[in-house]
Amino acid sequence: MAKKIALRSIQGNTAGYYLLMAVLGALIALGLGAAYYMEHNGHHVTGMTNQIVWGMPHVFAVFLIVAASGALNVASISSVFNKSLYKPLAPLSGLLAVALLVGGLTVLVLDLGRPDRLIVAMTYYNFKSIFAWNIFLYTGFLGIVAVYLWMMLEKRFNQHSSQVGFVAFVWRLILTTGTGSIFGFLVARQYYDAAIMAPLFILMSFAFGLAIFNIVLAVAFKGTQRPLGDVLVERLRKLLGIFVAAVLFFVAIFHLTNLYATEHHGVEHFILDGDNVYTGLFWVGFMLFGSIIPLVLCLTPSFSKSLGAVLTASVLVIAGGLSQMYIIIIGGQAYPLEIFPGKEVSSSFFDGVVNSYAPSFPEIALGVGGTAFALFIVAFAVKVLHFLPQSLANSEIDPHFSATEAEGENATNAASA
Amino acid sequence: MSDQTSKVNEYRRKFFGKAAATAAMVGIAPGVFLHTIARAKPADEAVSSEVRWGLLINANKCADGCNDCVSACNDENGLTGFGRPETDAQWIRKVTLKDKRTNHVTNLPLMCQHCAHPPCVDVCPTGASFKRADGIVLVDKHICIGCRYCMMACPYKARSFVHETLTDQVPDVPRGKGTVESCTLCVHRVDRGDTPACVEACNTAENGAMVFGNLNDPNSDISKRLASEASTEIRGDLGLDLGVRYQNI
Amino acid sequence: MSKSTNRQAVTRRSDAGKTKFWYRLAYLLIIIGVMSMTAYAAAPYPDVPKGKGDQCVEDTEFMRANHMELLLHQRDETMHRGIRTKKHSLKNCMECHVVTDESNRPVSAENPKHFCRVCHDYAAVSIDCFECHASKPRAKQSN
Numbered sequence: 001m002a003k004k005i006a007l008r009s010i011q012g013n014t015a016g017y018y019l020l021m022a023v024l025g026a027l028i029a030l031g032l033g034a035a036y037y038m039e040h041n042g043h044h045v046t047g048m049t050n051q052i053v054w055g056m057p058h059v060f061a062v063f064l065i066v067a068a069s070g071a072l073n074v075a076s077i078s079s080v081f082n083k084s085l086y087k088p089l090a091p092l093s094g095l096l097a098v099a100l101l102v103g104g105l106t107v108l109v110l111d112l113g114r115p116d117r118l119i120v121a122m123t124y125y126n127f128k129s130i131f132a133w134n135i136f137l138y139t140g141f142l143g144i145v146a147v148y149l150w151m152m153l154e155k156r157f158n159q160h161s162s163q164v165g166f167v168a169f170v171w172r173l174i175l176t177t178g179t180g181s182i183f184g185f186l187v188a189r190q191y192y193d194a195a196i197m198a199p200l201f202i203l204m205s206f207a208f209g210l211a212i213f214n215i216v217l218a219v220a221f222k223g224t225q226r227p228l229g230d231v232l233v234e235r236l237r238k239l240l241g242i243f244v245a246a247v248l249f250f251v252a253i254f255h256l257t258n259l260y261a262t263e264h265h266g267v268e269h270f271i272l273d274g275d276n277v278y279t280g281l282f283w284v285g286f287m288l289f290g291s292i293i294p295l296v297l298c299l300t301p302s303f304s305k306s307l308g309a310v311l312t313a314s315v316l317v318i319a320g321g322l323s324q325m326y327i328i329i330i331g332g333q334a335y336p337l338e339i340f341p342g343k344e345v346s347s348s349f350f351d352g353v354v355n356s357y358a359p360s361f362p363e364i365a366l367g368v369g370g371t372a373f374a375l376f377i378v379a380f381a382v383k384v385l386h387f388l389p390q391s392l393a394n395s396e397i398d399p400h401f402s403a404t405e406a407e408g409e410n411a412t413n414a415a416s417a
Numbered sequence: 418m419s420d421q422t423s424k425v426n427e428y429r430r431k432f433f434g435k436a437a438a439t440a441a442m443v444g445i446a447p448g449v450f451l452h453t454i455a456r457a458k459p460a461d462e463a464v465s466s467e468v469r470w471g472l473l474i475n476a477n478k479c480a481d482g483c484n485d486c487v488s489a490c491n492d493e494n495g496l497t498g499f500g501r502p503e504t505d506a507q508w509i510r511k512v513t514l515k516d517k518r519t520n521h522v523t524n525l526p527l528m529c530q531h532c533a534h535p536p537c538v539d540v541c542p543t544g545a546s547f548k549r550a551d552g553i554v555l556v557d558k559h560i561c562i563g564c565r566y567c568m569m570a571c572p573y574k575a576r577s578f579v580h581e582t583l584t585d586q587v588p589d590v591p592r593g594k595g596t597v598e599s600c601t602l603c604v605h606r607v608d609r610g611d612t613p614a615c616v617e618a619c620n621t622a623e624n625g626a627m628v629f630g631n632l633n634d635p636n637s638d639i640s641k642r643l644a645s646e647a648s649t650e651i652r653g654d655l656g657l658d659l660g661v662r663y664q665n666i
Numbered sequence: 667m668s669k670s671t672n673r674q675a676v677t678r679r680s681d682a683g684k685t686k687f688w689y690r691l692a693y694l695l696i697i698i699g700v701m702s703m704t705a706y707a708a709a710p711y712p713d714v715p716k717g718k719g720d721q722c723v724e725d726t727e728f729m730r731a732n733h734m735e736l737l738l739h740q741r742d743e744t745m746h747r748g749i750r751t752k753k754h755s756l757k758n759c760m761e762c763h764v765v766t767d768e769s770n771r772p773v774s775a776e777n778p779k780h781f782c783r784v785c786h787d788y789a790a791v792s793i794d795c796f797e798c799h800a801s802k803p804r805a806k807q808s809n
Contacts, residue, residue, distance in 0.1 A: 042581035042594045049503040050577050053565040113563015113578060113595030120560050124543040131542035131566050187536060187655060188572030337574050339527070339651060340666075344515040347527070349507045349574065464748035549748060557745050558798055584774070586800045588757045593798030608748050 005088040005389045005396050007153070010224045012383035017223070024376040031369010034362035035110035043113065046363050051355035052333045057111035059325045060367025063208065064104030064374060065138070065179055066201055067321070069172040070209015071096040072145065073239075075152075076172075079165025085235060085397055088389035089217070090165075094149045095381050096213055097172075098142055103374025105138060107367055130181045137175040144168045153386065176202045183328065190267040191332035196257070200250040207243035208321040211314035214240065216378060218311055220388055229394030230305035237310045241298025244317060248291050251324075267335045271327060276354070278331035281323040290320010330357055457610025469533075469552040470602055470660060471632040472616070473639050473648060476525040477665040478626035484511055486526050486627070489618030493603060495587035506577035506592075508600040509615055514666065523666055526615065526627070529554055529575040529600035530651065531660030537567035537576065546597075552632075552660050553602045561596040568597060572652050575599045602660075632660065712788040715781050717762040723753045730785075733759075737795075756795065761803050775801035 010017075038046055048055040074093035078086035086093075109115055125132045148168045151161040180201030186192040214236055221228040255272065258264040271278050294313035296303075303309035334355045339345065345352030382388050389396075458464070490496065490509045498505035509528040515521070535554050537546045545561035548554050556567075556576075568576045576599040583593055589605040592598050603613035611617075612629045619627040630639030642648075648662040722729055724736070736754040743749040752758045763781035764772045773780050775796040778787060782801070786793050795801075 039595070043578065044499070044501060044504040044580035049580075050506070050568070051503065051574075053568040053578060113565070113597070114561065117560070117562045120543055121562050124545075124560050126538075126541050126544035128539050129542045129566075131540060131564065135542065182566075185540070186570055188570065188652070333569070337572065339573060340512075340514050342517060343523075344517055345512060346515075347510045347512040348502065349510040350503070351510075351512055351527075351574065458748075460750045460752070462749070463743075547746065549746065551748070555745070559741060559745070583798075584776075586798065588760065588800040588804050591798040591800070596798070604748070605750075608750050 005391065007088065007091060007386040007388060008390045009384060009386050010220070010382050010388060012379075014223075017379070017383075020223075020379060021376065024372045024379065027372035028369050028376060030365045031107075031110075031367075031372065034365035034369065035115075038111070038362050038366070039115060045360065047358045047360040048363070049355070049357070051350050052330060052357040054329055054333065055357065056359040056363035057107050057366050058329050059322065060370055061104045061107040061111070062179065062182075062329065063322055063325045064100050064107065064370060066176060066205045066325075067208040067212050068097050068100035068104060068205075069141075069176045069179075069202075070205035070207065071100055071213050072168060072172050073206055073210050074213060075148070075165060076169040079162040080169045082162070085232065088392065088397070089232075090161075091149060091152050091387045092217065092220075092382070093213060094145050094152070094168075095387055096216055096378055097209070098145050098149075099374040099377035099381070100209075100212065101138060101141060102377060103370040103372075106373055107370035110366060110370075111363075130178060130185050134175075134178045134182065137171070137178045141168075141171055141175050144171050172205075173202060176205045183332070188337065189332055190264060190335055190338055191271070191328070194254065194257075196250065196254050200247075200254060203243065203246045203250050204321065204324065207240065207247050207317055210236070210240050210243055211317035211321070214310055214314040215318075216375075218307060220382060221392065224388070226388070227391045227393040227396075228307070229392055229397060230307070231394045232392050232397060233307045233310055234305045237298050237303070237306070237313070240310065240313055240317065241295060244291055244294050244298065244313075248295075251286075263341075266338075270335050270354070271331055276334070278327050278334065281327050281331075285323030286320045286327065289316045290323055294320070333357075458608065460608075464549055464551040464608075466550045466552075467633060468550075469632040470531070470607060471552070471630065471639060472602075472613075472661040473628040473630075473642055473664065474525060474661065475626045475664040476523050478624050479511075479524040479526065480622070480624050480626075481522075481524055483622060483624060485618040485622045485624075486615035487511060489614040490528075490600070493587070493606075493614035494590045494601075495585070495592070497585075499581060501580075504578075504580035506579065506598060508575075508577070508598070525663060525666060527573060527575075527651075528615070528661070529602070530573055530657070531600075531602060533658035533660070535657065536570040536572065536655075540566045540570040542566065549604075553604050553607070554599075555601055555604065556597055556599065558591065558593065558596040558598070563595040563597065565597060571599075572655055572657070712784045714784055715763065715765045715779070717781070718764070719762065722762070723758075756799055760801060764803060772802035 046055060072093055074086050075090035075097075077083050078090045109118055112118075114120075121135065125135075127133070144164070145168055148161065148164045151157040151164050177198040180198035183192040184194055184197035217236075218228070220226075255268060258268045270276070271282060273279060294316045297309040297313040297316075334357060336345075336350075336352050336354060339351065487507075487509050491498075494508060496506050496508060509526050512525055512527045514523040514525070531548075531552055531554050533548075533552065535546070535548055538548055538554065540546075542564060543560045543562060545557045545559075546554070546567045547557060563578065565578055568574075568578060576597050578597050579592060579594050581594060586592055590601070603611070603615075606613060616627040616629045619625065628639045628642060630637040632640060632643070634640055635644075643662065646664065648664050649666065650657075650659045650662055651666075653659075724732075729736075737756055737759075740749075740751075740754040740756070744755065765777075765779050765781055767773050767777070767779075775783055775793065777783065780801060782793055782796075
């Protein structure tokens, strides 16, 4: 066993920290302003219409909610699969999961037509609605992860953390299933209505969540000059690679299944080979930048132990993930609803035509604001509570680490102390 | 509290009296009401599942270029619009279909199909989307939070989201910013025994393409027509048991 | 033991503190009461426009206290069960309690003279009914 690694809050009194908080604070203020503007004027000031009813806020919100579930990966690996290497990172993983979920839900709620009726959403339930179930799944997730964090951070309860961790693990799989089913249960839309949406969303959550985790971890450690050994970096690199490959597999199955059925040729042609932004986003955004390049960075030996490669891959995975969300949410609505199969349809209500959508500034500002809110929570929490390991140097985490490889390692430790 | 209860009781007593009188009148002189398609229910009687309101639309009789049902709907429900077609509400619309192979053109009005198993009701998180006992699918705007999931779920694109602040609403048709709405089958007219505005307009224009009535009453005009003539549901493959049926599409 | 005497001292001190607290609270309440009474007296009672007919559907006092309960009850009855009795319907309220402007046209709730506004402004209670509901009868159509 590796020795117990101490968790310590960060000082948080550097200019860099304050600058980060100021920038995040400004983005949050901008997001709130955008929400007020949208609610005050009504949604006609956004790019959303009666045809594209869910827009940019939903792209961000669903991405953040999916990533929240995935951010818990590292904690799950440590508690459920008992990998001691990840143990010191579990609290940060749980914190990030909670923060991302809160950020995503904030965006979702502020985009509602009547956000003032949040209390209605909490008091009236239709249990046939997967949306209503998600309200329980989300609040339950927040509660369970909060207990999980408590078990991990309070020494007396450490022994229970693996049981609670297991509950959290199962819960978040159900949660992402629920999120994917929001689309999977839409019988009428050509691009949705597929059971594979649920497992696809679970795999996407693994990849997106880990990508965000990697970046937060690196920024926190570099920002506070804590040592981050390449043993861990290499593990995170390979893990990300595996997750990206798994997403790619499910996306391939999804499209191949659709391509087999003549009924879906229209929508597949639209997404994969259309003269529109979705085709570009799919091949360049999701496939090339979001999948292929990260796969090369994560799985080829030439980038072994390179933190730069992991971070580049993580940023690309996030960009690819947002592209994929845009394709699913906006692209799925842009393709005309098949009300009269086999007929050419026209009307005053945009029947039978590809619906156009131009994301507006307030929508993007709201989405970015929610993301900033999530990061603000993380940055604030690591200052006031002991979330971050003091050191993740190779000698700390790897039981087989030999002293000869430790050159320079001690020097770094001394510098950070 | 008890004061209010006694008031309510008193109020109920009065109404039972009136209801009895109405019932007696209907019983004594049924012939008087024969010309109305739907017998008006007493105002204090709840709607029941013994009635299922429905429409039969004959696309062959739907005249090319005629927009009377749409204007009647807009007028009846106060759908004024802001000159922004992408965000303005449309409860009923004229759709033109052209067969891809034969080039045969069909016109028809399309609105909420008042499904027996409405996907919008299934997905609504708060239960704001609901189906009344008599089959009319409505939005309770008091508890609609404006999430638009019903619009994602509707196979007919029947719903609109109110994208901006409204003024001068019609007293019978409350509607406001941030909630979702759709064809109510003119529920306020149906409850007082009238036909929906679109049907009335279609008859006034002497097209007679739309028939409104009680699908559960085998003697109603609409049930007799449906029993003797062929009709079809749009996206019948979804198995939603629609209240609106079409002919010649 | 010195420990126990200490504790007694603390208890005594806190007892004194409690009494003091209650006195202060009483003073505060009296002051607030007097101030609000004077404020109540000072603000002119609103001139509530009279509705049509002799008598409202319920006693005026009852309506003043309970109109929102009646409306809420009626709202669900009408929405979900199709019960359209006129007595407690908002539409009916708006027809009786119509207020007209100089040119004899009914005013909407945008106008502070509107029946509902007069009291709600006075009591500083916001109304959100009229975001969706019509606050005046519909102008007669040509047909």
